[in-house]
Amino acid sequence: VSIEDIRVLRGQFLDFMLDYKFAIDEITTKINILREDFNNANEYNPIEHINSRLKSPESVLEKVQRKNYPMNLASIRENVLDIAGVRVICSFISDIVKIRDMLAGQEDITVLEERDYITNRKPNGYQSLHLIVSIPVFRSHRTARIPVEIQIRTIAMDFWASLEHKIYYKYRGEVPPNLQAELTQAAEAATRLDEKMESLHRLVDHTGRDPHQDPSETLDL
Ligand code: 0O2
Numbered sequence: 001v002s003i004e005d006i007r008v009l010r011g012q013f014l015d016f017m018l019d020y021k022f023a024i025d026e027i028t029t030k031i032n033i034l035r036e037d038f039n040n041a042n043e044y045n046p047i048e049h050i051n052s053r054l055k056s057p058e059s060v061l062e063k064v065q066r067k068n069y070p071m072n073l074a075s076i077r078e079n080v081l082d083i084a085g086v087r088v089i090c091s092f093i094s095d096i097v098k099i100r101d102m103l104a105g106q107e108d109i110t111v112l113e114e115r116d117y118i119t120n121r122k123p124n125g126y127q128s129l130h131l132i133v134s135i136p137v138f139r140s141h142r143t144a145r146i147p148v149e150i151q152i153r154t155i156a157m158d159f160w161a162s163l164e165h166k167i168y169y170k171y172r173g174e175v176p177p178n179l180q181a182e183l184t185q186a187a188e189a190a191t192r193l194d195e196k197m198e199s200l201h202r203l204v205d206h207t208g209r210d211p212h213q214d215p216s217e218t219l220d221l
Pocket of ligand 1: 085115124126130160161162164165
């Protein structure tokens, strides 16, 4: 392989990765539009914040090797579906499906896969709703449908996942059983908090009525 071949390959790979950066931009814009629209309508806003990340070229290639996928761009596009990642953090459990439906219902979005780790939490306690969607990206000389992994979760689920992620990396995947058990308990506490917050949220009057004028609406905490 000549230096020139490597230069061409590198250029093709960077151009391929740019598709995913643009796909993140598209999804992020959609979520920001929803957020601004809720605010504009003076409605309660279910979106707390959003994060996004583009997988590094090293970890894309590491995943291709680990999973034994063929090492070419077509195979990477078909098999590695989490190169573009967007995370939406909501306040309440009921917001998750609201956001899911608003995104999945948009004409240019196709849901390719859905994993509900909330109904079926992972054995370690991990909870989140994962969607793999595809979205068209319009480049100057071509158009491509690009997969994006969208993770939707509550603040409590996110708090748990970020701590677990740090612990997992600290122990390089070999988390001691006692710590693992503590993490599972913490996940259960996070679920209880989410359920409590959800029930408080339901008690809050969204119609703007004054609870002092209507005793049936009084919060009994
Ligand atoms: P990062 O740093 O977020 O990119 P695979 O992607 O093939 O290894 P799978 O089963 O296809 O795994 O995907 P899965 O498990 O549905 O979702 C993978 C992503 O979800 C992970 O991405 C994490 O972001 C998150 N996730 C899944 N399980 C856990 C968990 O137990 N704890 C935490 N903290 N996060 C989890 P990456 O690429 O591993 O990491």
